[in-house]
């Protein structure tokens with residue numbers, strides 16, 4: 567049984583991740599691809615509890631290393647319970663964010679040492695990396711205005727613009743360093759064009 571493909575969707579708040587994720591899963595369903603849709607942080611009961619802890623606003627200042635370790639704790643559980651079993655039985659995994667978000671938010675946003683992230687990545691994931699990372703790229707100034715319209719801000723959404731600029735820069739830097747793995751999609755373009763590009767990326771994976 568060949569391993570399923572592991573696809574992740576990434577981007578700063580307000581890039582249209584949910585709408586485009588829906589498009590991706592609808593398209594895969596039409597093609598008859600068996601897949602599991604999941605998200606990070608989260609994807610299992612324990613990892614979803616860690617997500618709540620990570621996203622909830624609190625008086626206490628959250629130490630960036632504590633945040634990083636919680637993200638990887640959730641990821642270890644998610645990999646063991648959901649991602650690895652799905653890939654091994656030949657299903658695709660479509661994941662709303664994965665370790666690129668850690669490089670972007672904890673590395674770029676919180677300015678943690680990338681080599682520490684790389685060490686945890688290797689420890690938790692071994693050699694597993696996404697086959698394709700769909701990066702929705704948008705000026706965070708525009709993204710945050712869009713995100714502000716969709717309810718109360720969580721702990722990350724309450725960060726300042728400069729934080730999201732660092733997040734975006736970190737995403738783009740990673741994509742530029744490994745163009746064979748990343749598809750950078752300009753999310754400022756009309757939705758129809760964004761989805762055309764997503765579809766052509768998915769077509770390449772099916773062939």
Ligand code: TMP
Pocket residue numbers: 605606607637663664665666667668669671672722723
């Ligand atoms: P989202 O489900 O709306 O994308 O929210 C998840 C939040 O968690 C988002 O603000 C990014 C953040 N996050 C990290 O900081 N590091 C990570 O590794 C992941 C997966 C998410």
